[in-house]
Amino acid sequence: MKTAVLGGTFDPLHSEHIAIVLKATERYGFDRVILEPTYNPPHKHCRITPYEDRVKMLRLFAERTPCVEIDETEREMALEHAYSYLVLSEIKRKFEGDELTYLIGSDSLMKFTEWRNPDKVAKIMPVMAVPRGDVRAMAEAEAAKLNAAYEGARITVADFDCEEVSSSVIKLYFELKDYDKAAEYVPDYIIGYVSDNGLYSVYSSLVERLRSEMSERLFAHTVRTAEFAAEHAWQLNVDFDSAFLAAILHDSRKQCPPMHPAESYDTLSKEVIHQYDGAEAASDVYGVKDERIIDAIRYHTTGKPDMSALGKLIFIADKLEAGRSYEGVEELRALADKDIEACFRALLRHNYEYLKRSGAQIDPLTSRAYAWYNIAE
Ligand SMILES: [Fe+2]
Ligand SMILES: [Fe+2]
CATH class of the missing domain: 3.40.50.620 (HUPs)
Structure with missing residues (x-):
C-alpha cells in the first residue's frame, strides 16, 4: 500500500x-x-x-x-x-x-x-x-x-505547490468571532466544531471590552494591526498569544486623556504619550503579566534601541497594517513578506526621514533607535 x-x-x-x-x-x-x-x-x-x-x-x-x-x-x-x-x-x-x-x-x-x-x-x-x-x-x-x-x-x-496558510491568522479570526474570514481557511464543519466547543475564544471578553471602549475606526485599526502581526509572527518566532495581546492592546489609551501630568512623560510629543499609558493599562487595567508584551506596547510608536522580536513585530504591524496608505507603504509591505528584519530597518529609516522632512519633533527614542540600527543618513 x-x-x-x-x-x-x-x-x-x-x-x-x-x-x-x-x-x-x-x-x-x-x-x-x-x-x-x-x-x-x-x-x-x-x-x-x-x-x-x-x-x-x-x-x-x-x-x-x-x-x-x-x-x-x-x-x-x-x-x-x-x-x-x-x-x-x-x-x-x-x-x-x-x-x-x-x-x-x-x-x-x-x-x-x-x-x-x-x-x-x-x-x-x-x-x-x-x-x-x-x-x-x-x-x-x-x-x-x-x-x-x-x-x-x-x-x-513535490510537483505541486501549496498556498501558505497561517494558523495564527485563523486563530485571530476565531478570537474575533469573524467566522466569515475564518471560512476562507477552514471548512464549515471545523467552524461548527470550534463554535460549538468554544475553542479559540480565550480573549473574547477582552475583545468585547476593547470594542466597546474604542471608536469604530480605532478598533478597526487595532484589528488590522493584529491581523498583520498574526500573519508575520512566525517570521520573528513570536507565538500567537503574545502577538495577539500586544497588538490588540497597543492603542488602548490612544483616545483617553493622559494618565499622568505631562511633565512626567519622557517626551514632548502628545502623540507618544499613549504608548506609555498603553503599557501601564495593559498591566494594571487588562491584567497582562508578560513584560515582553508590555514592553512591545511601550515602544510601539517611537521604537527604541535593541528591540525585542515582539517589539519589532508590533512596531511594524502598527505602521504597515492594510488600512495605512502613504508613499512607500506598498514597498515596505512587500519587504515584510520577504525579509522582516530588513523591513524593520527600512521602516525606521522611512519614519525618521519623513519626520525630518516634515519638520516634526523627533522623539529622542526614535533618533536613538535610528542610530542603534546603524542606518546611514
Ligand atoms: Fe499607537
Ligand atoms: Fe496603532
Missing part, C-alpha cells in the same frame, strides 16, 4: 493541510494519507489546543475524505520530546510492508539540519517537501544539498 504520512499540530486543521492531502493523493496515487497529530507541544511556552479537540477536528475531515486516516503514534509513545526520528521509526514498524513517504512543508525542509539526528530521519523513509508559496527553486536546491550530505537520503520536492 502506498502511504503518505503528514504530521503537524493541526491547531486547527486548515485549507493548506487539506490541499496537501488531496493534491498529494491525486498526483502520486497514495492509497492513504496518515495524519499524525503532535501530542506534546514542541515549545512549552506555546499554548496549544487540547489534543482531544485537535484529533476530533481531524476525525471530521477523515469522515469526509476516504483516503485519510488518523494515527496516534505520538500519543501512544508519550515521549517528552517526540523527535521525528523516533516517531517515524515507530510508524515504519507499525506500517511494515507499506511504501511510506513522509510529507513535510518546505519551511521544515529549510530547517532539516536543525532537526534531532537529521541523518537518521533522512534514511527512515523517503521525504517529500511541498513548496509553501513561491519557493520551489530554493526547496529543490536544499533537497539536493541534503541528499548529498546524508547517506541514503531520498528527499524530493
Whole structure:
C-alpha cells in the first residue's frame, strides 16, 4: 500500500493541510494519507489546543475524505520530546510492508539540519517537501544539498505547490468571532466544531471590552494591526498569544486623556504619550503579566534601541497594517513578506526621514533607535 504520512499540530486543521492531502493523493496515487497529530507541544511556552479537540477536528475531515486516516503514534509513545526520528521509526514498524513517504512543508525542509539526528530521519523513509508559496527553486536546491550530505537520503520536492496558510491568522479570526474570514481557511464543519466547543475564544471578553471602549475606526485599526502581526509572527518566532495581546492592546489609551501630568512623560510629543499609558493599562487595567508584551506596547510608536522580536513585530504591524496608505507603504509591505528584519530597518529609516522632512519633533527614542540600527543618513 502506498502511504503518505503528514504530521503537524493541526491547531486547527486548515485549507493548506487539506490541499496537501488531496493534491498529494491525486498526483502520486497514495492509497492513504496518515495524519499524525503532535501530542506534546514542541515549545512549552506555546499554548496549544487540547489534543482531544485537535484529533476530533481531524476525525471530521477523515469522515469526509476516504483516503485519510488518523494515527496516534505520538500519543501512544508519550515521549517528552517526540523527535521525528523516533516517531517515524515507530510508524515504519507499525506500517511494515507499506511504501511510506513522509510529507513535510518546505519551511521544515529549510530547517532539516536543525532537526534531532537529521541523518537518521533522512534514511527512515523517503521525504517529500511541498513548496509553501513561491519557493520551489530554493526547496529543490536544499533537497539536493541534503541528499548529498546524508547517506541514503531520498528527499524530493513535490510537483505541486501549496498556498501558505497561517494558523495564527485563523486563530485571530476565531478570537474575533469573524467566522466569515475564518471560512476562507477552514471548512464549515471545523467552524461548527470550534463554535460549538468554544475553542479559540480565550480573549473574547477582552475583545468585547476593547470594542466597546474604542471608536469604530480605532478598533478597526487595532484589528488590522493584529491581523498583520498574526500573519508575520512566525517570521520573528513570536507565538500567537503574545502577538495577539500586544497588538490588540497597543492603542488602548490612544483616545483617553493622559494618565499622568505631562511633565512626567519622557517626551514632548502628545502623540507618544499613549504608548506609555498603553503599557501601564495593559498591566494594571487588562491584567497582562508578560513584560515582553508590555514592553512591545511601550515602544510601539517611537521604537527604541535593541528591540525585542515582539517589539519589532508590533512596531511594524502598527505602521504597515492594510488600512495605512502613504508613499512607500506598498514597498515596505512587500519587504515584510520577504525579509522582516530588513523591513524593520527600512521602516525606521522611512519614519525618521519623513519626520525630518516634515519638520516634526523627533522623539529622542526614535533618533536613538535610528542610530542603534546603524542606518546611514
Ligand atoms: Fe499607537
Ligand atoms: Fe496603532
